[in-house]
Amino acid sequence: MRPLAPNHRSLSIDESATLAISFRAQQLKAEGKDVIALGAGEPDFPTPEPIADAAVRAIRDGKYRYTPASGMPQLRAAGARWLQAAFGLCYDANEVIVTAGAKPALHMALSTIVEKGDRVLIPAPYWVSYPALVKLADGEPVIVPPVPEQQFVHSAAQIADAAKKSGARGLILNFPNNPSGAVPTRAQLESIVDVAAELGMWIVSDEIYAQLRYDGADYCSPAQLASGRDRTMVVAGFTKSHTLTGWRIGFLAGPRDVIAAAARIQSQVIGNACTISQEASLVACAEPPHEEIARRLPAFDERRRFLVKAVGEIPGLRLQAPRGAFYAFVDARELCERMRVTDVEFCARLLDEQFVATVPGSAFGAPGFFRISYAAPLRELERAVLRLRAFSLEPVRR
Numbered sequence: 480m481r482p483l484a485p486n487h488r489s490l491s492i493d494e495s496a497t498l499a500i501s502f503r504a505q506q507l508k509a510e511g512k513d514v515i516a517l518g519a520g521e522p523d524f525p526t527p528e529p530i531a532d533a534a535v536r537a538i539r540d541g542k543y544r545y546t547p548a549s550g551m552p553q554l555r556a557a558g559a560r561w562l563q564a565a566f567g568l569c570y571d572a573n574e575v576i577v578t579a580g581a582k583p584a585l586h587m588a589l590s591t592i593v594e595k596g597d598r599v600l601i602p603a604p605y606w607v608s609y610p611a612l613v614k615l616a617d618g619e620p621v622i623v624p625p626v627p628e629q630q631f632v633h634s635a636a637q638i639a640d641a642a643k644k645s646g647a648r649g650l651i652l653n654f655p656n657n658p659s660g661a662v663p664t665r666a667q668l669e670s671i672v673d674v675a676a677e678l679g680m681w682i683v684s685d686e687i688y689a690q691l692r693y694d695g696a697d698y699c700s701p702a703q704l705a706s707g708r709d710r711t712m713v714v715a716g717f718t719k720s721h722t723l724t725g726w727r728i729g730f731l732a733g734p735r736d737v738i739a740a741a742a743r744i745q746s747q748v749i750g751n752a753c754t755i756s757q758e759a760s761l762v763a764c765a766e767p768p769h770e771e772i773a774r775r776l777p778a779f780d781e782r783r784r785f786l787v788k789a790v791g792e793i794p795g796l797r798l799q800a801p802r803g804a805f806y807a808f809v810d811a812r813e814l815c816e817r818m819r820v821t822d823v824e825f826c827a828r829l830l831d832e833q834f835v836a837t838v839p840g841s842a843f844g845a846p847g848f849f850r851i852s853y854a855a856p857l858r859e860l861e862r863a864v865l866r867l868r869a870f871s872l873e874p875v876r877r
């Protein structure tokens with residue numbers, strides 16, 4: 480008789496590295512240490528009041544019952560209108576479903592399109608959950624090594640090469656990128672999408688940071704391109720732009736038949752996304768697009784500029800200006816070599832000795848780097864940089 484034990488699939492899934500760091504940071508905090516937590520990707524701004532008020536109203540008015548599994552029809556329609564108004568993406572309501580956040584949207588998308596054993600290209604650095612999500616869909620993640628010398632944007636030739644060598648059927652894109660902040664030019668994205676079209680690959684485009692762009696970086700999505708529209712599933716939402724982090728709400732948009740299949744899976748796995756959050760999201764969809772982000776962007780940008788300058792002045796560290804999201808992906812290869820540590824040891828020591836929580840690049844498929852989240856007040860970043868500088872001088876002093 481087979482013993483009762485976790486199956487192979489579950490054993491192939493690691494715990495999220497970012498959660499592990501947060502846990503250690505919380506432990507140190509509980510011990511009374513002055514921890515500066517720059518590990519998590521959660522904006523320090525509160526959820527906008529009109530959205531919060533709508534949620535309270537929904538509870539008071541008894542709007543908390545089950546909705547259709549793919550979301551309230553009026554929110555699917557509002558989501559489609561928002562995708563058009565904010566990004567110029569053309570979907571009708573039945574090409575959009577409401578999910579319980581971007582993560583479940585990715586899970587529904589991958590569960591719908593990955594066939595058993597399909598290889599899926601994941602360009603590094605990648606958001607930590609992609610490889611696990613591909614495995615959970617019975618696919619095989621194929622990591623494309625990072626290209627820091629190209630501002631972390633792979634060329635079409637590099638993607639084509641990786642696809643041909645592995646026989647990949649799919650590609651996960653995430654721009655603006657977590658952790659690198661990379662945003663390709665329209666021409667760069669177009670040439671990657673052309674490769675996907677030529678090789679018959681589908682694309683999952685994780686656009687959860689789409690509104691957070693700097694230095695005039697353009698929004699561009701595979702779904703806007705003629706060769707991409709019918710092979711792309713777009714993951715979008717207000718998680719990062721409006722701090723709907725714990726609200727668990729997001730959108731998945733794509734070709735009608737694929738969306739209908741994703742909706743069937745969602746109906747069996749989670750049912751509907753939180754009804755109260757759906758009611759509140761109607762308000763988020765209705766506000767003029769980019770209004771909330773316009774309030775936040777100057778603060779994020781100030782922090783970004785501060786980090787680029789201040790981190791760049793620390794010997795052994797380099798930082799290319801991120802063009803999107805709210806992360807600085809620091810090249811610490813030189814300093815790690817000098818200290819004779821890996822990036823994982825570097826971040827563990829930075830936390831244990833200087834009480835600054837960051838995430839090692841290895842978690843994102845880019846060893847030698849580490850990620851600072853600047854979804855934190857400027858004064859915290861200033862304090863963190865002082866500690867980082869002191870830490871970087873340690874090996875010289877010893």
Ligand SMILES: Cc1ncc(COP(=O)(O)O)c(C=O)c1O
Pocket residue numbers: 520579580581582583606653657685687716718724728729
């Ligand atoms: C690139 C990326 N995709 C998806 C998510 C998950 O977002 P949600 O909280 O909406 O599930 C995150 C959260 O950190 C992320 O950084």
